[in-house]
Amino acid sequence: MSSTELPSVLATSVAPKVSSVRVAAGERLRTVGLPGITLTVRSRPPAREGLPPALYVHGLGGSSQNWSALMPLLDGLVDSEALDLPGFGDSPPPDDGDYSVTGHARAVIRYLDAAERGPVHLFGNSLGGAVSTRVAAVRPDLVRTLTLVSPALPELRVQRSAVPTALLALPGVAALFTSFTKGWTAEQRVKGVTALCYGDPGMVTPEGFRNAVEEMERRLALPYFWDVMARSARGIVNAYTLGGQHGLWRQAERVLAPTLLVYGGRDQLVSYRMAQRAARAFRDSRLLTLPDAGHVAMMEYPETMATAFRELLADTGKLTDTGATGARS
Template identity: 75%
Template sequence: MSSTELPETRTAAAPPASRSRAVRVADGEELRSVTLPGLSLNVRARPGDRPGLPSALYVHGLGGSSQNWSALMPLLADLVDGEAVDLPGFGVSPPPADGNYSVTGHARAVIRLLDSERRGPVHLFGNSLGGAVATRVAAVRPDLVRTLTLISPALPELRAQRSAWPTALLALPGVSSSFARLTRGWTAE
């Protein structure tokens, strides 16, 4: 049993787009495939315990799948109507037709999913790569996001601010001692 597999999981047929592999489905979960022009996504749903609950969408990290959320979704089932998506090229979702695996490409896929199903605004959860994707979705389409929950998000596209460069340079070997010698005669004024 893998670390992402729940003890109560069973094997089910994969959505039609990828029948070549079996997919793990926890009790209470439903799998479906959403086909959009140039994009097909596998969606794992855990309907809420009560009708009318707000929607939630869970976005997995690099190398993960919607199954990564199978343990959390039942814990929140009395609060949200949750769905987890397999990003394009992950889980059983086929690769994107345009070959774009960037954060922006994945965010575009999530936005298209939410728009096609008119599910927004959702409680958007993201882990690792999914956190970067969720952040991008929230920045570009805040109308689709009710709340944003990030779990160890990978935010590689953040660029260092110019005002932080001098502080970063002090971490280099020899720079702080050189700076101390250079500023030794400086007064507080």
């Protein structure tokens, strides 16, 4: 558990069950009850007391497990926690059924306020990148630095490979897709997701593939799985259409925290060409482009990302805040 404890009324430690979510070596899971939502939080015991907190937010269809490769590489720098957004991973759906970007951002803010962990080093991937951008814009007091991996920010020309995901937002499409893919095995589904999200699917180890299949089987058994996917996809599409001060690009311009942007050259969901626009939008940004990476660079190239994050801290003078002499790699 992190060095910053939740009030006991909010935190309940849980022992992971064999049939439940996978927990990597050194990780712990706990459930956190907040008004209207219950969140599952994955954490690592901090290397020592006093490290600044970090929070990781996954993307559409993902979970806190997406950060398990990166978190141990930052053990000497930060006190890491990753959460399952409402309806994803091991977190049940929210009471209000709100899966908009704003709804997810509200869940992150509620957690940080209740845990009194802010300001944090905030990480976000894809949908989690859009969510984290909104959090950093509306609550700058909660964010020390911002690291965005292929953030789902509005694009005028969406890549063709991203269209099927966007179509999930349309009423009835999720049910149609469920019927169409009824005979697909978990292995087939994982192969499809891996081919879509990785720059090189061959990087996935046999053990990693087996773990992903087990997780896919678990999720498909949840009665709300497709509803959450469809509503969250709709939330992204709706966020793309918002203008004015609520538009994500406008909010990106309002972010004060030093920002690390990570884009993959083989990303089939968020276009590589958006990297330069993002670098211009975030006022205090650094850009890391990985030509061979896909949509989940923190899973594909965790060592490179850990190095880039350390450089972000050194560049902004925040490395001294950690009292760290080096990140474990």
